[in-house]
Amino acid sequence: MFVYLDNSSTTRQHDCVTDLMVxxxxxxxxxPSSLHRMGVTAEKALKSARKQTAxxxxxxxxxxxxxxxxxxxxxxxxxxxxxxxxxxxxKILTSAVEHPAVLEACRRLERLGAQVVYLGVDREGRIDxxxxxxxxxxxxxxxxxxxxxxxxxxxxxxxxxxxxKREAEKRWGTRILFHTDAVQSYGKxxxxxxxxxxxxxxxxxxxxxxxxxxxxxxxRSGVHIPSLVWGGGQEKGFRSGTENxxxxxxxxxxxxxxxxxxxxxxxRLRELKARxxxxxxxxxxxVRVNSPLGEDCSxxxxxxxxxxxxxxxxxHMLEQKDIYVSTGSACSSHKKGSHVLSAVRLPDEAVEGAxxxxxxxxxxxxxxxxxxxxxxxAVESQRKLRSAFGKKKR
Amino acid sequence: xxxERNTYIVRCGEVALKGQNKPYFERMLVxxxxxxxxKFEGIEVKRVEGLIFVKTPADLSKDLxxxxxxxxxxxxxxxxxxEIDISEGDAEAILDxxxxxxxxxxxxxxxxxxxxxxxxxxxRANKQFPVESPQIGRIIGAKVLIxxxxxxxxxxxxxxxxxxxxxxxxxxVYEQKVAGxxxxxLGTNGKGLVLLSGGIDSPVAAFxxxxxxMWIDAVHFxxxxxxxxxAWEKVQDLAKIVxxxxxxxxxxxxxxxxxxxxxxxxxxxxxxxxxxxxxxxxIAERVARETDCLMLxxxxxxxQVASQTAEALVVTDASVQMPVMRPxxxxxxxxxxxxxxxxDTYETSILPYEDCCTVFxxxxxxxxxxxxxxLESESRLDCETLIGAALENRETVTIYPED
Numbered sequence: 083m084f085v086y087l088d089n090s091s092t093t094r095q096h097d098c099v100t101d102l103m104v105x106x107x108x109x110x111x112x113x114p115s116s117l118h119r120m121g122v123t124a125e126k127a128l129k130s131a132r133k134q135t136a137x138x139x140x141x142x143x144x145x146x147x148x149x150x151x152x153x154x155x156x157x158x159x160x161x162x163x164x165x166x167x168x169x170x171x172x173k174i175l176t177s178a179v180e181h182p183a184v185l186e187a188c189r190r191l192e193r194l195g196a197q198v199v200y201l202g203v204d205r206e207g208r209i210d211x212x213x214x215x216x217x218x219x220x221x222x223x224x225x226x227x228x229x230x231x232x233x234x235x236x237x238x239x240x241x242x243x244x245x246x247k248r249e250a251e252k253r254w255g256t257r258i259l260f261h262t263d264a265v266q267s268y269g270k271x272x273x274x275x276x277x278x279x280x281x282x283x284x285x286x287x288x289x290x291x292x293x294x295x296x297x298x299x300x301x302r303s304g305v306h307i308p309s310l311v312w313g314g315g316q317e318k319g320f321r322s323g324t325e326n327x328x329x330x331x332x333x334x335x336x337x338x339x340x341x342x343x344x345x346x347x348x349x350r351l352r353e354l355k356a357r358x359x360x361x362x363x364x365x366x367x368x369v370r371v372n373s374p375l376g377e378d379c380s381x382x383x384x385x386x387x388x389x390x391x392x393x394x395x396x397x398h399m400l401e402q403k404d405i406y407v408s409t410g411s412a413c414s415s416h417k418k419g420s421h422v423l424s425a426v427r428l429p430d431e432a433v434e435g436a437x438x439x440x441x442x443x444x445x446x447x448x449x450x451x452x453x454x455x456x457x458x459x460a461v462e463s464q465r466k467l468r469s470a471f472g473k474k475k476r
Numbered sequence: 477x478x479x480e481r482n483t484y485i486v487r488c489g490e491v492a493l494k495g496q497n498k499p500y501f502e503r504m505l506v507x508x509x510x511x512x513x514x515k516f517e518g519i520e521v522k523r524v525e526g527l528i529f530v531k532t533p534a535d536l537s538k539d540l541x542x543x544x545x546x547x548x549x550x551x552x553x554x555x556x557x558x559e560i561d562i563s564e565g566d567a568e569a570i571l572d573x574x575x576x577x578x579x580x581x582x583x584x585x586x587x588x589x590x591x592x593x594x595x596x597x598x599x600r601a602n603k604q605f606p607v608e609s610p611q612i613g614r615i616i617g618a619k620v621l622i623x624x625x626x627x628x629x630x631x632x633x634x635x636x637x638x639x640x641x642x643x644x645x646x647x648x649v650y651e652q653k654v655a656g657x658x659x660x661x662l663g664t665n666g667k668g669l670v671l672l673s674g675g676i677d678s679p680v681a682a683f684x685x686x687x688x689x690m691w692i693d694a695v696h697f698x699x700x701x702x703x704x705x706x707a708w709e710k711v712q713d714l715a716k717i718v719x720x721x722x723x724x725x726x727x728x729x730x731x732x733x734x735x736x737x738x739x740x741x742x743x744x745x746x747x748x749x750x751x752x753x754x755x756x757x758x759i760a761e762r763v764a765r766e767t768d769c770l771m772l773x774x775x776x777x778x779x780q781v782a783s784q785t786a787e788a789l790v791v792t793d794a795s796v797q798m799p800v801m802r803p804x805x806x807x808x809x810x811x812x813x814x815x816x817x818x819x820d821t822y823e824t825s826i827l828p829y830e831d832c833c834t835v836f837x838x839x840x841x842x843x844x845x846x847x848x849x850x851l852e853s854e855s856r857l858d859c860e861t862l863i864g865a866a867l868e869n870r871e872t873v874t875i876y877p878e879d
Contacts, residue, residue, distance in 0.1 A: 398701030471740045471748075471836060 085405040085449040089289070090232050090266060090383055090440035096291045099335050103293060103328040114325050115316065124327055131334025135298050138337035139273045139283070144303060147317045148330050151297040152265040154310065155284025156183035158299055158321075159261040160226060162307030163282070164191050167223030170256060174198045174224045175217055177209045177238070178425040179231050181263055185421075188226075197221075206374035207236035207426050214243065218250035224259045230267035233422040233438060235373045235383030237267070244279030259305065265289055265297075269340035270348060270381055281305045287329065291442070292336030296329035347443050351381035354441050354450055359384055361454035366461055370432055372423070382441040387432035390465040396437055399460035405453050408438045483559040484541060485641075485648060486528040489552030489658045502528070504661040505550040512544050525601070525643070542654050547721055549687050550664075551656030555639070555648075563645040567606045571615050574647050578616050578638060579623030581649050585636060586626060593630035594620065598640040605642050616640050660689030662723055667691040668801065669769040671760055672727065673831050674710045677775025677804055679718050679821040680812050684803040685773050686722035693767055694727045695760045699736060699832040707831060710824060712875060717821050719877040728763050729871040732756070732832050735862050739836075743853040746842040749783045749833060750850060754795040758859070759866055761796040771799040777812065778805050782841040783833070791845045 086094065095103075106127070112120030114128045129143075136143040149155045164174070176188055178200040188198045199217050201209045209227060225247055227238050240262060247258050261282040264273060269290040275283060282305065286297035299321075301307065313322030362369055372385040388396065393409035400407055423433045439453075488505055502523050509530060513519045520531040532541055538556050545554050560577045562570040578596075585591050598613035607615070617629060620638070641648040670682040672694040682692050696711050708729060719725045732752065739751050760772050776784050776792075783792070793800060804812055816822035 392702075394704065395702050398704060402701060467737060467740060471745060 083404060083449060083452050085445070085453050087439045087441060087445070087453060088406045088408045089442040090438065091408050092288045092294065093291045093442055094444065095288075095293060095332065096336060096339060098339075099292055099332045102335055103332045106328040106331050111327070114327065115314065124325075127327060127331050128325055131330045131337075134334035134338040138269075138341050139275070139285070139298075139300055141275060141300050142303060145300050147299045147301065147321050148325065148333070149284075149297045149299050149321060150295055150326075151288075152181070152263065152284050152286035153183035155286070155297050155299040156181065156226075156261075156263050157187050158310040159259075159282040159284060159307070160184060160187040160191065160224070161310060163224040163226075163259040163261065164194075164196060165308045166306060167257070167259065168196075171221030171223040172197050173217075173219065173222045174226070175201060175214060175222055176226045177201045177203060177228070179203055179207050179209075179233075179236070179422045180226070180228055181232060181265070184226055184228070184263055201227075203236075203425050205426050206372075206378070207231050207234045207422065208374070208378070209238055209243075211239065211242055211246065215246050218246060218258075220254040220256060222250065222256070222258050224261065226261040226263070228263040228266070230264070230270075230380045230383070231422060232266045232383075233420060234385045234426070235266075235380035235440075237271075237374075237378050237380060238262075240278040240280065241274075244277070248279055259307075266380060266383070269337075269344075270351065272344075275300065275302065282307070287333040287336060290336045290340050293329040293332040296326055296333045298333065298337075348381050350443065351441055354445055354447070355381060355384055355439075357447060358439060358441070358450050358454065359386075361451065362386060362457065365454060365458035372426070372428060372432070372436060384439045384441075386437055386439070387428070388435045388437065388461050389431060390468050391435045391461055392464070393435055393437050395464060396435075396457070396460050399464070400453070400456060403456045405456055408440070409436060480534040481531045481559075482534055482536065482538065482541070483557045483648070484530040484532070484545065485555040485557050485650065486530055486545060486656075487552045487554070487653075488526075488528065488550055489656075501550065501661060501664060502526075504664050505548070508548045508550065508661045508663075509545055512548055513541070516540075546654060546656050548661070549657055549659035549689060549721070550661035552658055553653045553655050555650040555653050557648040557650035560647040560649065561645070562642070562647045570647070571607065571612065572619075574640060574642070574649065575616050575619030575623070577647075578620050578640065578649050581651070582620050582624050582627065582638065585651065586624060589636075591635035592626065593628055593634045594636050594638055595629060595631050595634040596620070596638050596640060598642070600642045602642055602644045604644070612640060612642060657687055657721075659687035662686065662689055662691060665689035666770045667693060667768060668771045668773045669760055669764040669767065670694045670773040671756060671775075672696050672711055672715065673775070673833070674707055674714065674825065675775065675831065676816050676822065676825040677777060677780075677812055679714050679775075679825065680815045680819070681773050681775040681801075681803050682718050682725075683721055683815070683819050683821075685801055686718075692718070692722045692725055692773070693769055694725055695763050696727055696729045697732045697756055697759075697832045698729060699733045699835045700731055702733060702835040703832055712873060713824050714821055715875040716878070717819070717824065719875050721819065723877060725875045726767070727873050727875060729873065730759060730866050731869060732866065735866060736832070736836055738857055738862060742856045745838045746840050747845060747850060747853055748836055748838050749841050750788055750791055750845050751853060752833065752836075753783055753788075753792050754850070754854070755859070755863065755866075757792060757795045757800070759863055761798045762863065762867055763870075764798060771801055772796065773801045773803070775804050776802045777807060777809070780809065782843050785843050787844040787846075788842075791847050791850050794847055 110123055112124035114125040132143050132146050136146045174196055192198050201213050203209050230237055247260050251258055259281045260279055262280050264283050265286050268285040281302045283300040288294040309320050311322050316322050368389040370387040373379050397407055397409055419433050506521050506523055510521050516536055518533040522529050558577050558581055560574055596613040596617040598609050600609045636651050639650050665688055668685050668690045670692055672678045686692050715725045715727055735755050739748055743751055
C-alpha cells in the first residue's frame with residue numbers, strides 16, 4: 083500500500099490540476115504579453131488564476147503577485163521591507179524557527195547593516211510574546227513570523243503579534259511591516275490578513291496539491307516595497323519574467339479547490355492525525371510528541387521522537403514498505419541537525435529519533451492503520467538491535 | 477608538409493622495458509588508444525619503431541586528444557608534433573624543409589606564448605641520415621634564428637626547447653612532452669576485485685591497480701535501511717569516474733545488515749568492526765572466484781582507523797586465501813587525497829553519507845585483536861549460511877565509462 087505522509091515537504095498534484103497544466107502546455111501556450119489572440123487567451127487565464135488565488139486568501143485581486151514559490155515570496159518580503167524601511171530604522175524581528183528562506187535572507191541583511199532579533203520559542207515552538215514586546219523598539223521596521231511551522235506544526239499567535247505591532251506603531255509613530263510565511267497553513271485554515279494585521283503574506287503551490295515552482299505573494303494595497311526581480315515589467319512591474327502560465331493556472335485551480343469544503347477537510351485531517359497519534363501511543367512506549375496539541379497545531383503535521391531509534395533509519399525502513407515520512411534530524415555525523423528542534427531545546431537523542439508525519443486529504447484510515455503497524459514493527463526492531471549492541475561483552 | 481592532419485607522438489614508458497613481450501604490450505597499448513579515441517572520426521594509430529603515432533583530423537581539439545590519450549595507462553608522454561615528409565630530396569633539401577616547418581612552428585609559439593629564447597634538441601633516430609644530430613641542431617637552429625628575428629638562443633634556460641627528430645622518411649618537430657600516468661596497458665595483468673566503499677581510499681586503490689594494467693570489478697557493502705540509497709548512488713558515481721581510467725566496472729552490491737545483526741546479537745561489542753570486515757573479505761573472495769578475479773583490492777591504510785592497525789590487518793587478512801592487494805598501505809592520507817583529487821574522485825568521495833562500517837560503531841573498538849579470540853567469536857555464527865544468503869541477495873550493476 084502506497085502511503086504518502088510527507089505532505090509538508092510536497093504534495094501530489096490533483097489530477098485535474100495536472101490535466102489543466104498539460105492542456106496549457108499543449109494547446110494554450112501563448113505568452114500573456116503577446117499582442118495577438120494567443121496572448122489575449124493567456125492573459126485571460128492569468129486573470130482568472132489571480133482571481134481564484136485572491137479569493138482563496140480573502141484578499142483583492144490587485145494584491146496578488148505570482149512568484150516562483152514560497153522562497154521567492156519570503157525573499158521579496160524580507161529584502162523589500164528592508165529597502166523600504168532602512169532609512170527609518172534598521173531592526174528586524176523574526177523567530178528562531180523560521181524557514182531558511184526567511185532566516186538566510188535575514189542573515190544576508192545582517193551583513194548589510196540590519197539588526198535582526200531571532201525571537202526565542204517555547205518547548206512547543208511558540209514565540210515568546212513578552213520578548214517580542216520588549217524588542218518592539220522605535221527602530222523596528224519589519225516583523226516576519228511564519229504562520230505554521232513546517233517541522234512541528236506549531237501555529238504562531240499572529241493576531242497577538244499584530245496587536246503588539248499596532249501598539250508599537252502608535253507609541254513610536256513608526257510604520258512596521260508585518261510579513262508571514264503561510265506556506266504550511268495555506269488551505270488548512272482561514273487566512274485573516276485584516277484580523278492579524280498582516281501586510282505581506284507568502285504561499286506556494288506545491289503544498290496545496292498544486293504545481294512546484296510557483297507561488298503567490300499578497301501585498302496589502304497601500305504597502306510599497308521594491309521588486310526583487312527586474313525586467314520586462316510583468317505583474318504590474320513588480321515581478322518581471324514571462325509568466326509560468328501552466329503553473330499559474332494550476333495554482334489557481336488548486337487554490338479554488340482549497341476553498342470548497344475547507345472546514346470539513348480540516349476536521350477530517352484532525353481526525354486522521356488523532357488516529358495516527360493514538361495508534362502510535364497505543365502500540366509503542368517511550369514516544370515523545372514534539373508537536374503542540376489541539377488548535378495550537380496544524381491539523382496535518384505531527385512530529386514524534388522515538389527513543390532508541392534513528393529517524394532516518396525509520397524513514398528507510400518505512401520506505402521499504404512504501405510508506406513515506408520525513409525527518410528533521412541529521413543522517414550522518416557530517417550534517418547539522420534541525421534548527422527548529424534545537425530552538426525548542428529538544429535533547430540530542432530526541433532530535434536523532436524524530437520523525438515528521440504530514441497528512442493530506444488523500445490519506446485514508448486504512449493507510450494510517452497500516453503505517454502505524456509498520457512503524458511499530460520498525461521501531462521495535464531498531465530498539466531491539468540497539469539494546470543488543472553493547473550487551474555482549476567478554 | 478603532410479595534409480591537414482594533427483600528429484601526436486605517444487611514448488610508451490615501462491612497456492618498453494618488457495623485452496620479448498614488448499610487441500605484445502605495444503599492441504595492447506595501441507588497442508587501448510584506439511578504443512579511447514573511438515568516439516572521434518578519422519583517427520589513425522600506428523606503431524613505428526618503438527613509438528606510437530596518432531593522427532587526427534586537424535579540427536579535432538588538441539586538448540581533447542591529450543586529455544583522452546593521457547588517461548590511457550601505459551602512456552608515458554605525448555607530444556603534439558608537426559610531421560614533415562622527408563622521403564625525397566638530398567640532405568640539404570630535407571633540412572631546408574625541416575627548417576621551414578620549425579620556423580612556422582616557432583612563429584606560432586611566439587604568437588601564443590611570447591617565447592623569446594629557445595634551444596634545439598635534435599636527434600637522428602635514423603642513423604642512415606648523413607648529417608649527425610649536433611649538426612642537425614646547429615643547422616635548424618640557424619634557420620630558426622633567420623626566420624624568427626625576435627628569438628635568440630639560450631642553451632641553459634631557454635623559454636622553450638624545440639625537439640627535432642629525424643626518422644626514416646619522416647621528421648618531427650615538437651615542443652611539449654605532456655606527461656601521461658605511465659603504468660601498463662589495461663588487460664595486460666589480469667582482473668582484480670576492489671572493495672569499494674564511498675570513501676576517499678578505495679577508488680584510489682582501484683585506480684592504482686588499474687594503472688598496472690589490471691581490469692577492475694567491484695563489490696560494495698551497504699546496510700540498508702541503516703544506510704541510504706543515496707550512498708549507493710554515490711558509489712555508482714564514483715565507479716563511473718574510475719571507469720574513465722579502468723574501463724567497464726561491474727559492481728556487486730551486497731546488504732550486510734543481516735550479518736551485522738547476527739554479530740551484534742552474538743559477539744562482543746568491541747569486536748564488531750573486525751568481524752564485519754572479515755565477512756566482507758570472505759564474501760568478496762567468493763565473488764572474485766565466481767567472476768575470475770585473481771585478487772582482492774582494498775584501500776586499507778596502516779593505522780588510519782581502528783580496524784586497520786597492524787594487528788587488525790593481520791586478523792582481517794587471515795580470513796581469506798586469495799591474495800589481497802593494498803596499494804595504499806604505506807601512504808600518508810594527504811598523498812592519497814592528492815591522487816583522489818587528480819583523478820577527480822575526491823569531491824564525490826567526501827559527500828556526507830554513512831557507510832556500513834559506521835552504522836554499528838563500538839564505543840571502544842578492539843585495536844589489537846587476537847586471531848584466536850576472533851575465531852572463537854566467529855564460531856558462534858553460522859558463517860556459511862550468512863555468507864550464502866548475502867551473496868544470493870546481491871544486486872549487480874555494470875558501469876561503463878562515458879561515451
